Amino acid sequence: MKRFKFLLYHFKKNPLSIAGLVIVVVFALIAIFAPIIAPTPDGHHDPYMIPRDGYVSTPQPPSSDHIFGTTQGQYDIFYGVIWGTRTAFQIGLIVIAATLVIGLVLGSVAGYFGGIIDEIIMRITDIFLAFPPLILAMAVTIALGASIESVMIAIIVVTWPSYARVIRGDILAVREEDYIEASRGVGASHLWVILKHVIPNSIYPIFIMASLDIGAVVLTAAALSFLGLGVPEGYADWGQMINFARNWIVGTPTNTFAYWFTVTIPGLFIFFFVMGWNLLGDSLRDILDPRLARR
Amino acid sequence: MEFRSYLIRRLLLLIPVLFGVTILIFGLLQLFPAYQRAMLYVTDPRQLNNIDEIIQMYGLNEPLWKQYFTWLGQVFSGNLGWSKVVGMSVTDAIFNFLPATLELAIFATPIIIIGGIWLGTKSAAHKDGPVDHISRAGAIVGWSLPTFWFGLVLLMIFYGYFTGLFPPERLSTDISVIVHSGEFTRYTKLNFLDGILNWEWSVVFDALRHIVLPVITLSVVNIAFIMRLMRSSMLESLGRGYILTARAKGLPEKTVINKHARRNAMIPVLTVSGYLFAAIVNGVVITESIFNYKGLGWWAWRTAINLDVSSILGFALFSGVLFVLTNLVVDLLYAKFDPRVRLGGSIK
Numbered sequence: 001m002k003r004f005k006f007l008l009y010h011f012k013k014n015p016l017s018i019a020g021l022v023i024v025v026v027f028a029l030i031a032i033f034a035p036i037i038a039p040t041p042d043g044h045h046d047p048y049m050i051p052r053d054g055y056v057s058t059p060q061p062p063s064s065d066h067i068f069g070t071t072q073g074q075y076d077i078f079y080g081v082i083w084g085t086r087t088a089f090q091i092g093l094i095v096i097a098a099t100l101v102i103g104l105v106l107g108s109v110a111g112y113f114g115g116i117i118d119e120i121i122m123r124i125t126d127i128f129l130a131f132p133p134l135i136l137a138m139a140v141t142i143a144l145g146a147s148i149e150s151v152m153i154a155i156i157v158v159t160w161p162s163y164a165r166v167i168r169g170d171i172l173a174v175r176e177e178d179y180i181e182a183s184r185g186v187g188a189s190h191l192w193v194i195l196k197h198v199i200p201n202s203i204y205p206i207f208i209m210a211s212l213d214i215g216a217v218v219l220t221a222a223a224l225s226f227l228g229l230g231v232p233e234g235y236a237d238w239g240q241m242i243n244f245a246r247n248w249i250v251g252t253p254t255n256t257f258a259y260w261f262t263v264t265i266p267g268l269f270i271f272f273f274v275m276g277w278n279l280l281g282d283s284l285r286d287i288l289d290p291r292l293a294r295r
Numbered sequence: 296m297e298f299r300s301y302l303i304r305r306l307l308l309l310i311p312v313l314f315g316v317t318i319l320i321f322g323l324l325q326l327f328p329a330y331q332r333a334m335l336y337v338t339d340p341r342q343l344n345n346i347d348e349i350i351q352m353y354g355l356n357e358p359l360w361k362q363y364f365t366w367l368g369q370v371f372s373g374n375l376g377w378s379k380v381v382g383m384s385v386t387d388a389i390f391n392f393l394p395a396t397l398e399l400a401i402f403a404t405p406i407i408i409i410g411g412i413w414l415g416t417k418s419a420a421h422k423d424g425p426v427d428h429i430s431r432a433g434a435i436v437g438w439s440l441p442t443f444w445f446g447l448v449l450l451m452i453f454y455g456y457f458t459g460l461f462p463p464e465r466l467s468t469d470i471s472v473i474v475h476s477g478e479f480t481r482y483t484k485l486n487f488l489d490g491i492l493n494w495e496w497s498v499v500f501d502a503l504r505h506i507v508l509p510v511i512t513l514s515v516v517n518i519a520f521i522m523r524l525m526r527s528s529m530l531e532s533l534g535r536g537y538i539l540t541a542r543a544k545g546l547p548e549k550t551v552i553n554k555h556a557r558r559n560a561m562i563p564v565l566t567v568s569g570y571l572f573a574a575i576v577n578g579v580v581i582t583e584s585i586f587n588y589k590g591l592g593w594w595a596w597r598t599a600i601n602l603d604v605s606s607i608l609g610f611a612l613f614s615g616v617l618f619v620l621t622n623l624v625v626d627l628l629y630a631k632f633d634p635r636v637r638l639g640g641s642i643k
Contacts, residue, residue, distance in 0.1 A: 123315065126312050127318075130312055132573040134577035135576065135577070135595065135610065136615075138595070139323055139611045143327065144326065223442070226441075226443045227580070229599055242443060246447060246585070249450045249455055257455070257456065260451070270444060271440060271441060274439040275436070275439035278439050279435065
């Protein structure tokens, strides 16, 4: 509780962290109210598939029907970016939750038991960390076939090892404390000690920091979709919408920015989403860093 | 621990990791059907008509461990399979596309490192001043920019609006003719360098014109990363006792910042150079795909969307091994110059 108050106090002092919070909250509201902001047309089955208005290949500028215009193939940009917010949160939350669970289980087992178990788990993380993340993610995505699930699995595959390592390190530090010894001494089981004493004492900052990685996760997912490896065509996803725009960066001879909306609008959504999380993350990291804290 | 025993220990640790890397790649390979896996054993385009024969020959329906060792044998003999997208073997494709990417990296890496360190130092030296605020805001923006979007916006402005000022691809058509003509010797396959060596300034100029936007795209995010790291490291260094001593004995502020504080603050930047390498490889794939710049990243992208299994896994293996070796070199340098690393328990 004292920690929480301390956090809140420093948080309120920093205008950048407030800005970050506001951005993230606005995006959360967009995601929650997506069906109201951009209602799915009648007879359209999957709300995550962007409705099309014809099949003309040239993007159409903003009009009263399509306030942000349409992409090539007449996908509605407004609908796409609004529902894309949902996709972003979905990917971010699921990936972070899964990496935390995997990291927590493997990291705490490695850190608590040490010895050969620790050695094996750490060597496995070494292997996964031996690849540039995007390259491994690309290989995993195509191996599993293009779908939003493949994208999530691919990102989980490349992010869990660093979590496992950080958690292991923290557990190692906590393990040496006297109260752990005391607990073991009165006959508590390993599982009990890990769950009841080790994890609560080392995990609190990791949870907060993990949630702030949502921005980075969404950015990787968008990059995969941009490369044409992620979601199926027409799925409401920011990265894919920018992929649709890549053939339209050069305008017409009379108007060089004729198709500006196809690139700019989905890009701004990604940019602000990631920036919101980064602003939030930066300030919280400063506050949570024990070396800087309480100075 | 002696440096030599540290070195030996690290080299021994390399074996299980590299072994594991091959197992991971092989595991991924198993997610593909046999006719696609067969591409990893093809060495000649004529074999493409006899895929069934290859499946038989290399026992792709045999137990996994047998297949693994057959495959490993192939890898060690330098055969990574056939890249159907570019119609050459994967090994040839890697060597063919490497110079273009190298050219990009040669320009981008110094800009990232020098730019990041310089901005970080300035920012920390003028903490909470206007310079600091501007560069920090710039870093947050740069750090949040989706690289792929930023590159497209640059193209929209500098290729679309200022018609053809900084075009995509590697060379213009007319210059490409010069480069591939008999009179032009391609010593290094780095266009700007070959241009200088051939005393052909139009080639140098054209190569530079094509590389400006990719270099900017690749650099911005990473400069922001290095700058943030450098700034916090500088701030910590400036708070140390030896800085107080240096100031107390009347050294000029410039010397204090540049000699005493910055040199110590650069150590963490050195330790992330492994990470920087990975970030550049990631960025190269995205950047080259935006600018249609035909290097390794472009090839990896084309092969991935065309499900060219042998190429993408070959590239993953190649970049993985390179990354492991980069990290090894960084760690060894670090241990050489900072004895605390090899003495401490952090080696594990």
